[in-house]
Amino acid sequence: MAFVAPKETYSGKVYQVNIGTGANALSFGGENVLPFNAFEGAVPNKPVIAYEVQDVPPSDWPENVQKPYSSVSGDPVTWAKFCQETLKAKAIALRLVGTHPDRENRSPEDAAKTVKDVLSAINVPLIILGSNHAEKDSPVLIAAAEASKDKNCIIGKAQEANYKTIAAAAMANNHKLIAMSELDINLSKQLNILITQMGFDKERLITDPMCSALGYGLEYTYSVMERIRLAALTQNDLTMQPPMLADVGMYVWKIKETQAPESEVPLWGNAEERGIAWEATTAASLIMAGAELLIMRHPKAVSAVEKVIEELV
Amino acid sequence: MALSGVEIFKLLPKTNCKKCGHPTCLAFAMKLAQRQATLDLCPDVSEDAKKILGEASAPPVRPITFGTGDRAVKMGEETVLFRHDKKFVNPCILAVEIKDTLSESDITKKTEEVLSSEIDRVGQKLRIDAIALTNVSGDKAKFEAAAKIISSKAPNVPVILATTDPAAAEAAAKLFAGKRPIIYGAGPVNAEAMANIAKAEKAILGVTAGGLDELSALTEKIKALGVEDMVIDSGAKKAKDIIGNNTLIRRAAVKKNFKALGYPVINFAQRDDSLHEALIAAVGIAKYASIVVLSSIEKWKNLVMFTLRQNIYTDPQVPMQVEQKIYKIGEATPDSPLTITTNFSLTYFIVSGEIENSKVPCRLAVMDCEGLSVLTAWAAGKFTASKIAAFIKESGIENEVKHRELIIPGYVAILSGSIEEKLEGWKITVGPREANGLPAFLKARTA
Known part of the structure; x- marks a missing residue:
């Protein structure tokens, strides 16, 4: 029996989202096939990796991922410039973690100033993230969205508890929006519907089904992403067609495997290489499940994933 | 693709003789389609049918x-x-x-x-x-x-x-x-x-x-x-x-x-x-x-x-479980706080991760609830006051810690009174509902 390639044609496609302005603007998404299945359809864009930068020094990051930034991370502007110029970052994700009430509890005005300063120092697209405190994120992200008006940033994350104010701010200031729910395809769909019912354009959304680190629930994120992507392609479900985000760095660099020194766990090998490989492998697995936008921390992990992306397209 | 139950049924003798242990040929065909039965149970199937079904019922990727x-x-x-x-x-x-x-x-x-x-x-x-x-x-x-x-x-x-x-x-x-x-x-x-x-x-x-x-x-x-x-x-x-x-x-x-x-x-x-x-x-x-x-x-x-x-390669239908025991997180001493949660691996990973982030040394009691998360286990009657009390008593933790205080997840705050009744001499403290509230909660206690 002769071989006939069992190719699929899907009825749906992933929305293409563009971010930033000018020569360094970027697009991701846009494919009408499963990840890297270019043999049967169009894959117009590669996944984009954004370097994570914080508004406060990364004292909570493990030493091995603090090190590459030790001379620049005292100030978000220097840090962001270093990512763009030295590390050749294609995009930057500014996490306003210092606004968290349990951290420095910075004000929305402080956050707005940081956003403005960072934006004036870089020309690659910017992702602006709150501290993941549902209540505090509302005023912080409203101020941040206004401070970055018309710069075509991504604002996030809108969750069930705070999506109204954050989506309205993103809409009023011409930004894209991350909608995050917790590891459940139905919650994810419902949140996308709620946000679009406010009049927010579904083609300006990015879905974050919640990331998990390798060994710490990665399989849940992986399967939720695969199911979302299949719903988008095979059922042409318009509410499931935004591209997906994997917020890899913050989940990976808090687990034991990225911190424990080799002296404590000799069987686990070199801690620095282990941490980098942990972040890179988590990211590489999730791009195969459908993630198009990644937020990462270690420069070596980012280059390794970019290298594998080059080989995948 | 493998044959459907109805396609298999067409190839069977259709005598409903029950020799295969199934009430009808159709029921047997359905089991065959789900790979829950094998064709050798049918003594009367024709050689032709055996050949077709044998090929179709072999796993698509050879073992x-x-x-x-x-x-x-x-x-x-x-x-x-x-x-x-x-x-x-x-x-x-x-x-x-x-x-x-x-x-x-x-x-x-x-x-x-x-x-x-x-x-x-x-x-x-x-x-x-x-x-x-x-x-x-x-x-x-x-x-x-x-x-x-x-x-x-x-x-x-x-x-x-x-x-x-x-x-x-x-x-x-x-x-x-x-x-x-x-x-x-x-x-x-x-x-x-x-x-x-x-x-x-x-x-x-x-x-x-x-x-x-x-x-x-x-x-x-x-x-x-x-x-x-x-x-x-x-x-x-x-x-x-x-x-x-x-x-x-x-x-x-x-x-x-x-x-x-x-x-x-x-x-x-x-x-x-x-x-x-x-x-x-x-x-x-x-x-x-x-x-x-x-x-x-x-x-x-x-x-x-x-x-x-x-x-x-984990089974998506079977929750990953961690072993029931009292885990030490950080350099826990006999005075360190004692918290409890269920043994769903994701619950354990998230809770232990947040405790680690808090940098407050703790003991985390992980109770076997068949891999269910806290709310589900509570709803299913597996994370109840009497079971928690029995687990704490039998765990031997009373010889390990100096204090008698147990921190329970905020979602099961309702259990605090009845655990105190069943666990004599213990004080029950209600912790945060979500694990991400643990660092602030634990830090506030030590401050």
Whole structure:
């Protein structure tokens, strides 16, 4: 029996989202096939990796991922410039973690100033993230969205508890929006519907089904992403067609495997290489499940994933 | 694709004789379609029907056992494309390449690395499963000599003998007689000679060709020569081709029941850069490889590969569970706080991660609730006041801590009174509802 390639044609496609302005603007998404299945359809864009930068020094990051930034991370502007110029970052994700009430509890005005300063120092697209405190994120992200008006940033994350104010701010200031729910395809769909019912354009959304680190629930994120992507392609479900985000760095660099020194766990090998490989492998697995936008921390992990992306397209 | 229940029913005797133990032929047909019954239960089925059903009911990816004894590993038997549909069956085998150009001491060293690669993770023993000896020298004598070293140092490790020279393959295979090695491989040029050796040595045959057309033709030819157990290599080396070809092979097998590609897939991921190699291997593990060959097995890399393989191959319908016990987080002393949660692995990972982040040393009591999360376990009557009280009493924790205070998840605040009644002398404190509230909660207590 002769071989006939069992190719699929899907009825749906992933929305293409563009971010930033000018020569360094970027697009991701846009494919009408499963990840890297270019043999049967169009894959117009590669996944984009954004370097994570914080508004406060990364004292909570493990030493091995603090090190590459030790001379620049005292100030978000220097840090962001270093990512763009030295590390050749294609995009930057500014996490306003210092606004968290349990951290420095910075004000929305402080956050707005940081956003403005960072934006004036870089020309690659910017992702602006709150501290993941549902209540505090509302005023912080409203101020941040206004401070970055018309710069075509991504604002996030809108969750069930705070999506109204954050989506309205993103809409009023011409930004894209991350909608995050917790590891459940139905919650994810419902949140996308709620946000679009406010009049927010579904083609300006990015879905974050919640990331998990390798060994710490990665399989849940992986399967939720695969199911979302299949719903988008095979059922042409318009509410499931935004591209997906994997917020890899913050989940990976808090687990034991990225911190424990080799002296404590000799069987686990070199801690620095282990941490980098942990972040890179988590990211590489999730791009195969459908993630198009990644937020990462270690420069070596980012280059390794970019290298594998080059080989995948 | 496998036959449906109704299609199978049409081929059965339709006598409803019940000899198979099912009330009707249709009920039996349904069980057959779900692979919950086998055709040999029906004494009256015709030879024709047996042939059709036998072919259709064989797993779409042929089951093969590689190696023998304790270290034997199973391959194939896969039935789906996505792990959320059904559990991926036989975890991808990880093999390390040993080149026959290496010195005797280097071959010994690498072999020993394989033997000492075992790590325990969430109760499973994980290791590098196999060695792939490659005839890089092109010299038969060198290949045989290297095979001798491996067979004496690691007699129980499954071995892939990679050479295109039939004479070298035969000489090496004899050193692994009766141990089910893989001879890799047969290409369009040497297929017949290699098939004869695989048959004589009862070995599995690795088959390789440039592309899927040629590969299908070749496996059919080799099957006709009498070799049933094959592993296949589409020639893909680049990540893009690994995903593309592996996907088409799995689809052809599972959705079209295309037998010529219904074999376990082997991918070669070797790269100069070890981290890059790990990511290429990750592509293979996630996307349908049954064997991935690596060039190096550093400890950090093994841990990453083992963990990914474990994640991809867990059963999506059975929650991963962690062992019931009281875990120490940080340098916990007899005065450190004691918290409790359920044994769903995700719950445990998130709660223990947040406690670690708080930098407050703690004890975390993890109670067996059959892998349910806190609210579900409470709703199902598995995380109740009396069960929690019994667990705490029996755990022996009263000899380990000086205080008598237990912190319970905020979602089960309602239980605090009844636990206090059942657990004499203990004070119950209600913690945050979500794990991400733990750092602030714990820090506030110590402040």
